[in-house]
Amino acid sequence: xxxxxxxxxxxxxxxxxxxxxxxxxxxxxxxxxxxxxxxxxxxxxxxxxxxxxxxxxxxxxxxxxxxxxxxxxxxxxxxxxxxxxxxxxxxxxxxxxxxxxxxxxxxxxxxxxxxxxxxxxxxxxxxxxxxxxxxxxxxxxxxxxxxxxxxxxxxxxxxxxxxxxxxxxxxxxxxxxxxxxxxxxxxxxxxxxxxxxxxxxxxxxxxxxxxxxxxxxxxxxxxxxxxxxxxxxxxxxxxxxxxxxxxxxxxxxxxxxxxxxxxxxxxxxxxxxxxxxxxxxxxxxxxxxxxxxxxxxxxxxxxxxxxxxxxxxxxxxxxxxxxxxxxxxxxxxxxxxxxxxxxxxxxxxxxxxxxxxxxxxxxxxxxxxxxxxxxxxxxxxxxxxxxxxxxxxxxxxxxxxxxxxxxxxxxxxxxxxxxxxxxxxxxxxxxxxxxxxxxxxxxxxxxxxxxxxxxxxxxxxxxxxxxxxxxxxxxxxxxxxxxxxxxxxxxxxxxxxxxxxxxxxxxxxxxxxxxxxxxxxxxxxxxxxxxxxxxxxxxxxxxxxxxxxxxxxxxxxxxxxxxxxxxxxxxxxxxxxxxxxxxxxxxxxxxxxxxxxxxxxxxxxxxxxxxxxxxxxxxxxxxxxxx
Amino acid sequence: xxxxxxxxxxxxxxxxxxxxxxxxxxxxxxxxxxxxxxxxxxxxxxxxxxxxxxxxxxxxxxxxxxxxxxxxxxxxxxxxxxxxxxxxxxxxxxxxxxxxxxxxxxxxxxxxxxxxxxxxxxxxxxxxxxxxxxxxxxxxxxxxxxxxxxxxxxxxxxxxxxxxxxxxxxxxxxxxxxxxxxxxxxxxxxxxxxxxxxxxxxxxxxxxxxxxxxxxxxxxxxxxxxxxxxxxxxxxxxxxxxxxxxxxxxxxxxxxxxxxxxxxxxxxxxxxxxxxxxxxxxxxxxxxxxxxxxxxxxxxxxxxxxxxxxxxxxxxxxxxxxxxxxxxxxxxxxxxxxxxxxxxxxxxxxxxxxxxxxxxxxxxxxx
Numbered sequence: 004x005x006x007x008x009x010x011x012x013x014x015x016x017x018x019x020x021x022x023x024x025x026x027x028x029x030x031x032x033x034x035x036x037x038x039x040x041x042x043x044x045x046x047x048x049x050x051x052x053x054x055x056x057x058x059x060x061x062x063x064x065x066x067x068x069x070x071x072x073x074x075x076x077x078x079x080x081x082x083x084x085x086x087x088x089x090x091x092x093x094x095x096x097x098x099x100x101x102x103x104x105x106x107x108x109x110x111x112x113x114x115x116x117x118x119x120x121x122x123x124x125x126x127x128x129x130x131x132x133x134x135x136x137x138x139x140x141x142x143x144x145x146x147x148x149x150x151x152x153x154x155x156x157x158x159x160x161x162x163x164x165x166x167x168x169x170x171x172x173x174x175x176x177x178x179x180x181x182x183x184x185x186x187x188x189x190x191x192x193x194x195x196x197x198x199x200x201x202x203x204x205x206x207x208x209x210x211x212x213x214x215x216x217x218x219x220x221x222x223x224x225x226x227x228x229x230x231x232x233x234x235x236x237x238x239x240x241x242x243x244x245x246x247x248x249x250x251x252x253x254x255x256x257x258x259x260x261x262x263x264x265x266x267x268x269x270x271x272x273x274x275x276x277x278x279x280x281x282x283x284x285x286x287x288x289x290x291x292x293x294x295x296x297x298x299x300x301x302x303x304x305x306x307x308x309x310x311x312x313x314x315x316x317x318x319x320x321x322x323x324x325x326x327x328x329x330x331x332x333x334x335x336x337x338x339x340x341x342x343x344x345x346x347x348x349x350x351x352x353x354x355x356x357x358x359x360x361x362x363x364x365x366x367x368x369x370x371x372x373x374x375x376x377x378x379x380x381x382x383x384x385x386x387x388x389x390x391x392x393x394x395x396x397x398x399x400x401x402x403x404x405x406x407x408x409x410x411x412x413x414x415x416x417x418x419x420x421x422x423x424x425x426x427x428x429x430x431x432x433x434x435x436x437x438x439x440x441x442x443x444x445x446x447x448x449x450x451x452x453x454x455x456x457x458x459x460x461x462x463x464x465x466x467x468x469x470x471x472x473x474x475x476x477x478x479x480x481x482x483x484x485x486x487x488x489x490x491x492x493x494x495x496x497x498x499x500x501x502x503x504x505x506x507x508x509x510x511x512x513x514x515x516x517x518x519x520x521x522x523x524x525x526x527x528x529x530x531x532x533x534x535x536x537x538x539x540x541x542x543x544x545x546x547x548x549x550x551x552x553x554x555x556x557x558x559x560x561x562x563x564x565x566x567x568x569x570x571x572x573x574x575x576x577x578x579x580x581x582x583x584x585x586x587x588x589x590x591x592x593x594x595x596x597x598x599x600x601x602x603x604x605x606x607x608x609x610x611x612x613x614x615x616x617x618x619x620x621x622x623x624x625x626x627x628x629x630x
Numbered sequence: 631x632x633x634x635x636x637x638x639x640x641x642x643x644x645x646x647x648x649x650x651x652x653x654x655x656x657x658x659x660x661x662x663x664x665x666x667x668x669x670x671x672x673x674x675x676x677x678x679x680x681x682x683x684x685x686x687x688x689x690x691x692x693x694x695x696x697x698x699x700x701x702x703x704x705x706x707x708x709x710x711x712x713x714x715x716x717x718x719x720x721x722x723x724x725x726x727x728x729x730x731x732x733x734x735x736x737x738x739x740x741x742x743x744x745x746x747x748x749x750x751x752x753x754x755x756x757x758x759x760x761x762x763x764x765x766x767x768x769x770x771x772x773x774x775x776x777x778x779x780x781x782x783x784x785x786x787x788x789x790x791x792x793x794x795x796x797x798x799x800x801x802x803x804x805x806x807x808x809x810x811x812x813x814x815x816x817x818x819x820x821x822x823x824x825x826x827x828x829x830x831x832x833x834x835x836x837x838x839x840x841x842x843x844x845x846x847x848x849x850x851x852x853x854x855x856x857x858x859x860x861x862x863x864x865x866x867x868x869x870x871x872x873x874x875x876x877x878x879x880x881x882x883x884x885x886x887x888x889x890x891x892x893x894x895x896x897x898x899x900x901x902x903x904x905x906x907x908x909x910x911x912x913x914x915x916x917x918x919x920x921x922x923x924x925x926x927x928x929x930x931x932x933x934x935x936x937x938x939x940x941x942x943x944x945x946x947x948x949x950x951x952x953x954x955x956x957x958x959x960x961x962x963x964x965x966x967x968x969x970x971x972x973x974x975x976x977x978x979x980x981x982x983x984x985x986x987x988x989x990x991x992x993x994x995x996x997x
Binding site: 019025045049067105168175275 | 776
């Protein structure tokens with residue numbers, strides 16, 4: 004079958020001379036380029052050497068994780084200052100391994116990593132193939148303008164400036180920028196009652212949201228309690244809420260509470276949040292707590308040998324509860340004292356029911372109680388039990404009293420006003436407060452928003468269908484208003500009226516001594532040039548806000564009256580009027596420890612938990628050293 | 631055993647060998663008595679490596695299975711992942727995929743034309759083919775950011791939309807290459823010398839071609855209209871109007887002319903792609919690659935590469951990476967089974983001729 008030519012096709016018609024037609028190409032311009040005198044420009048999305056904007060780069064390391072060739076290593080850069088949400092590590096690329104696929108560019112959350120159109124590197128040293136990517140901004144000397152660039156010198160230290168190639172594109176990146184929508188009760192419906200506003204994720208939604216997590220753990224560095232966020236989110240994604248709960252409870256004994264009202268230091272630094280919406284870390288924690296319900300069954304916490312040591316905790320707020328929990332798990336006997344009838348402290352009276360239902364607090368507190376922590380509610384230290392007695396009776400005392408006194412503005416007739424915490428406390432623990440039809444709330448913080456929105460609901464309950472109004476007055480203008488944007492937005496949706504940049508001057512009374520309104524003056528500035536709080540006003544611009552009830556919500560202060568005077572003198576404070584504690588959480592009074600709002604300036608639950616974690620370790624060391 | 635039988639090792643270091651392949655020939659005089667192909671010179675263990683990389687990280691890997699034509703490999707992997715994960719691809723992405731598949735086919739055929747013509751000593755058209763291919767690589771660079779390993783197909787579509795003015799550049803190229811076809815014809819395809827050299831060489835019957843598992847030009851060169859693009863239209867091939875070129879001869883000459891005619895068809899498909907290109911999204915986002923798990927399942931998908939059926943059997947056991955991947959590559963069948971058969975009784979001088987007419991690309995065999 005070898006050479007018998009069976010193919011008789013008409014294609015083979017050509018004469019032996021036809022190939023000579025090709026001679027015409029001799030007279031045409033060649034297609035080849037006379038390199039290097041005639042260089043070819045790489046395309047606009049060419050995938051060449053890396054560029055990295057060091058200012059935008061957060062050191063999250065996603066590029067190193069996605070690299071299929073392990074060409075990227077994160078190296079520590081001493082000159083960069085590390086802070087929460089920004090590590091001092093930057094990617095180093097090994098061009099002996101890099102395949103220029105650009106997956107690192109497509110996974111880069113801040114979009115700082117890009118590929119340039121350069122691809123020539125000439126150097127005699129092999130270690131020069133390892134390169135910590137930078138760009139014109141931080142390494143100007145390596146990027147030269149096109150007219151001084153020479154291909155004969157081309158290397159990673161001699162590249163063309165302004166030569167970006169393959170860059171990040173949010174429509175094509177490898178992470179999801181949009182959050183799974185959190186269902187909420189509409190403003191019109193929710194303002195009529197205290198029903199919980201945020202409905203919470205269901206299983207599918209939670210898993211879908213958890214799936215967005217890139218596991219870079221920037222959030223864990225930003226969380227005051229350093230919760231294992233990446234792990235518990237991954238457990239949610241794996242559909243193991245029990246496992247998720249175990250991870251959460253390692254660092255935070257209040258998941259139901261924090262899952263609803265946490266101030267979210269984590270979400271502020273979330274990688275995905277840089278160009279998209281941050282992971283809903285708080286809602287995921289809430290999902291885990293809600294999905295598990297019975298923590299004890301899910302976690303099966305092993306209890307250590309009892310040590311026989313006794314610790315008294317003053318205050319059953321986030322700091323006191325957490326301290327009790329962490330120390331109980333180290334085998335000590337804990338007794339918690341609180342003046343309120345139930346656990347939760349500020350959480351119990353502060354956050355309104357539509358944000359934090361009682362049931363959520365109870366779930367966290369009862370878990371801590373189930374571990375063997377003893378609670379003495381309705382017991383005010385300094386009245387029902389003496390501080391000195393606690394000091395004598397217990398091996399250590401922890402103060403986590405928070406700020407329980409509302410500050411007053413002290414303006415004329417301010418004694419006629421209601422204080423925010425009194426209002427909230429009565430509303431949650433009492434039978435509900437009698438409110439009037441036209442209420443003025445002084446303050447622009449989150450507590451003021453809580454007060455306004457609680458009062459609005461009470462109005463809707465007490466005067467259904469009638470015309471009512473709620474006004475807030477704050478020194479701060481919109482741009483510096485301390486309340487969170489969400490709170491402001493939701494309050495607006497519900498019908499709260501705002502009067503930003505007005506300062507209260509006098510509560511105006513009518514002839515019978517009833518409140519008629521609030522006289523306000525226009526604010527010139529809130530802070531002085533050093534950034535200190537020192538409001539100034541335009542004395543000639545005044546306005547009378549009409550109303551028949553004024554609630555002051557301008558801040559809170561701690562109540563140290565339970566500490567005897569002689570001992571109180573020994574208690575040292577920082578310049579910012581916070582209780583001074585050492586690295587073990589111990590105050591200047593021996594065997595007295597402290598944490599929470601009286602110690603830190605963040606004034607939130609998660610920082611109180613972090614304080615408690617530190618103090619628990621400190622107390623544990625202290626008690627074991629005593630033996 | 632014949633009286634003067636010798637063993638001759640042909641390749642991988644041999645002028646007549648294209649690619650990292652070796653053939654042991656038992657010869658008597660100039661005639662080959664039997665042949666044994668020794669693959670393994672380019673074994674990189676891709677299928678095993680894929681089991682250790684997540685679904686997305688595999689893209690820069692799979693394209694390296696065939697450096698001459700990486701597109702069908704990417705495509706088949708993307709399609710397999712889409713089929714396992716149940717992902718819908720936007721219409722425009724289907725068209726862009728079709729477009730890049732045809733560009734890839736053209737580029738591969740031009741490379742084949744270079745290899746085949748230069749092995750037969752037709753150096754002039756060989757240079758033209760290489761040159762024309764380079765213009766296509768420029769277009770690939772424009773579209774994907776890379777010339778050879780494009781890493782452009784992703785599950786859910788393609789990685790970036792067409793750059794501005796791309797269609798015009800592609801059309802200009804198509805007109806230029808179509809304009810050079812008469813020159814290719816006169817110097818090579820219709821050249822008497824080529825006919826003398828290829829006609830009747832490496833002849834296989836339609837029956838044998840089917841029985842031995844041949845696809846692509848091996849079948850079409852025997853007159854069998856077999857093309858996955860028509861059999862199971864994928865991407866936007868269902869909307870394209872094109873012919874399946876066939877020849878009856880079953881020899882090297884027929885197979886090479888099928889390749890030529892396919893280039894003409896590719897030019898036509900590319901023009902249709904540009905004409906019918908819908909607007910809209912080109913990429914449907916897939917889950918975060920670090921967490922993406924694909925439900926348990928297995929799938930076999932196939933596309934028509936430049937050389938024949940290119941398939942992938944992909945298994946997921948519910949994890950974030952493949953449990954098993956196995957490629958069915960056309961060169962495996964053509965280069966091992968059919969080549970050994972066709973070499974029996976052939977002339978030593980025709981080894982390269984037969985091998986390249988079967989369109990064997992060695993790295994595909996080894997993987």
